Amino acid sequence: MGSRASSLLREEDIEEIKKETGFSHSQITRLYSRFHSLDKGENGALSREDFQRIPELAINPLGDRIINAFFPEGTNKKYTAREDQVNFRGFMRTLAHFRPVEDNEKNKDLTSGEPLNSRTNKLHFAFQLYDLDRDDKISRDELLQVLRMMVGVNISDEQLGSIADRTIQEADTNGDMCISFSEFTKVLEKVDVEQKMSIRFLH
Amino acid sequence: MLRDAKQRCGIIAKESTSLEEELKDIRRNCSSPELDDSFDMSDAFYFCRRGIESIVDDEVTKCFTAEELESWNLLTRSNYNFNHISSRLTVLWGLGVVIRYGFLLPLRLTLAITGVGLLVVLTAMIGFLPNGRMKNFLSEKVHLMCYRICVRALTAIITYHHSENKPKNGGICVANHTSPIDVIILASDGCYAMVGQIHGGLMGLIQRSMVKACPHIWFERSEVKDRHLVAKRLSDHVKDKSKLPILIFPEGTCINNTSVMMFKKGSFEIGSTVYPVAIKYDPRFGEAFWNSSQFGMMNYLLRMMSSWAIVCSVWYLPPMIRQEGEDAMQFANRVKAAIARQGGLVDLLWDGGLKRGKVKDTFKEEQQKLYSKILVGTQEVRSRS
Numbered sequence: 001m002g003s004r005a006s007s008l009l010r011e012e013d014i015e016e017i018k019k020e021t022g023f024s025h026s027q028i029t030r031l032y033s034r035f036h037s038l039d040k041g042e043n044g045a046l047s048r049e050d051f052q053r054i055p056e057l058a059i060n061p062l063g064d065r066i067i068n069a070f071f072p073e074g075t076n077k078k079y080t081a082r083e084d085q086v087n088f089r090g091f092m093r094t095l096a097h098f099r100p101v102e103d104n105e106k107n108k109d110l111t112s113g114e115p116l117n118s119r120t121n122k123l124h125f126a127f128q129l130y131d132l133d134r135d136d137k138i139s140r141d142e143l144l145q146v147l148r149m150m151v152g153v154n155i156s157d158e159q160l161g162s163i164a165d166r167t168i169q170e171a172d173t174n175g176d177m178c179i180s181f182s183e184f185t186k187v188l189e190k191v192d193v194e195q196k197m198s199i200r201f202l203h
Numbered sequence: 204m205l206r207d208a209k210q211r212c213g214i215i216a217k218e219s220t221s222l223e224e225e226l227k228d229i230r231r232n233c234s235s236p237e238l239d240d241s242f243d244m245s246d247a248f249y250f251c252r253r254g255i256e257s258i259v260d261d262e263v264t265k266c267f268t269a270e271e272l273e274s275w276n277l278l279t280r281s282n283y284n285f286n287h288i289s290s291r292l293t294v295l296w297g298l299g300v301v302i303r304y305g306f307l308l309p310l311r312l313t314l315a316i317t318g319v320g321l322l323v324v325l326t327a328m329i330g331f332l333p334n335g336r337m338k339n340f341l342s343e344k345v346h347l348m349c350y351r352i353c354v355r356a357l358t359a360i361i362t363y364h365h366s367e368n369k370p371k372n373g374g375i376c377v378a379n380h381t382s383p384i385d386v387i388i389l390a391s392d393g394c395y396a397m398v399g400q401i402h403g404g405l406m407g408l409i410q411r412s413m414v415k416a417c418p419h420i421w422f423e424r425s426e427v428k429d430r431h432l433v434a435k436r437l438s439d440h441v442k443d444k445s446k447l448p449i450l451i452f453p454e455g456t457c458i459n460n461t462s463v464m465m466f467k468k469g470s471f472e473i474g475s476t477v478y479p480v481a482i483k484y485d486p487r488f489g490e491a492f493w494n495s496s497q498f499g500m501m502n503y504l505l506r507m508m509s510s511w512a513i514v515c516s517v518w519y520l521p522p523m524i525r526q527e528g529e530d531a532m533q534f535a536n537r538v539k540a541a542i543a544r545q546g547g548l549v550d551l552l553w554d555g556g557l558k559r560g561k562v563k564d565t566f567k568e569e570q571q572k573l574y575s576k577i578l579v580g581t582q583e584v585r586s587r588s
Binding site: 027030031034037038051052053054055056057058059060061062063066095098125126129130146147150151152153154155159163166167171179184187188191192193196197198199200201202 | 245247553
């Protein structure tokens with residue numbers, strides 16, 4: 001019933017996930033137990049409702065945006081069987097963004113290309129929280145919507161509008177009234193992204 | 204020491220910084236380190252990280268599944284992450300199965316049937332006696348005897364601490380709830396008036412017999428929703444000093460014995476003395492938590508009777524009364540904190556009702572309000588009650 005979680009995860013899968021994400025063997029099995037405990041339907045995949053069942057996530061103002069990050073657009077068969085479900089590979093792939101950067105020193109045999117938890121990829125994750133329609137730029141409207149999620153009913157439309165305007169003005173360098181990913185990166189160049197977008201996974 | 208072990212079992216180490224501290228820290232290197240009236244795109248980092256942390260490990264969902272053991276206790280049901288280690292262990296496990304199912308289980312079943320049977324028959328007989336001292340005396344003896352047989356039926360090894368604080372007549376006994384067995388454990392050491400909903404079937408039969416011998420408080424399903432009715436019956440019972448102390452589990456649902464969740468304030472509004480009791484099970488010999496979404500009552504009892512033993516400690520805490528200027532909710536939290544402290548349990552503010560229901564929107568609104576205050580300063584935030 002609920003106790004045979006680890007026996008459903010094969011060694012080959014663990015190796016592949018290790019290569020792709022950089023998590024250690026024991027971290028992967030622990031996270032699999034967690035995945036399994038969230039999977040109420042026991043069908044090997046998580047739906048949006050499964051995430052929303054976590055009270056601390058449900059009360060997070062950006063909860064829905066974070067949940068959305070687990071469900072990438074289109075159906076990449078490796079990570080989702082259906083559009084509204086994410087399997088364990090997809091779950092781990094998203095979580096991998098939050099591995100601390102120092103850990104990369106220990107795992108030099110990652111696949112070529114940038115690791116998922118690089119500074120750029122962490123920033124990209126944050127960028128996508130704002131970019132609602134996934135068109136690679138943050139429009140004033142999108143920024144307003146996300147701001148509204150964070151402040152609730154406590155700030156007036158006008159004030160929120162002026163905050164959004166100011167933010168875009170400061171960031172926008174090419175005058176298209178939107179924030180592209182490179183502009184986003186430039187604005188946050190002094191921020192310690194590696195630390196703020198990392199979680200200390202225990203071994 | 205038990206708490207350290209639990210932390211080692213965790214998946215992540217969480218930062219416990221507040222929203223304000225965190226935002227200040229993120230913006231430290233930016234052009235406008237002051238927080239008033241300025242938004243930074245990096246503000247989302249805090250919420251994002253907390254969100255991901257809660258996906259990996261949160262306080263609440265793990266309260267509703269059984270606690271993970273550090274080392275295996277040879278019961279298949281406790282086998283979470285332990286893979287095949289050695290043949291010798293498998294042989295030991297096999298031997299364990301034979302002993303538990305072949306020897307212990309039949310023995311315990313016999314005892315259980317005897318205990319329950321005697322309870323039903325004897326209380327019905329006592330019901331014919333006229334009300335008075337003799338009836339109460341016999342009722343007490345019968346209840347205690349039958350519960351003690353049931354305790355043997357579960358091979359429950361119970362250590363009672365501070366028996367001088369045992370609940371007295373006219374009081375309310377509150378305890379943390381892990382399983383239906385809590386009732387048997389407490390009732391085998393003292394006499395209580397039970398509170399609960401009338402069931403059908405065997406349970407209902409037992410309930411109806413028990414109430415013939417001494418006044419328990421059983422509610423019809425329809426009456427349970429009526430809070431005033433419930434409160435009235437409880438306070439009527441409490442005012443009568445000849446009646447036994449009431450036993451209530453204010454969490455309202457079974458929690459997995461690592462934490463104590465929100466106490467419903469109903470029992471604390473009545474105004475009588477509250478006798479807190481902390482119950483802590485040792486999971487190494489058998490997991491006592493009843494995960495009602497995973498298996499039903501019969502399956503649960505079967506698992507209980509085929510474990511090695513149920514080992515637990517019961518602490519009777521000194522009685523508490525509501526102070527001046529303290530409302531029911533604060534009183535409830537004070538009692539909860541005392542129970543959590545004694546039992547070595549985590550004191551949570553979350554409602555046990557989250558097992559089945561959704562969290563209220565007000566909590567999200569609180570978070571949004573907090574962030575808004577940081578963003579634009581306290582005066583400008585419109586207060587919405």
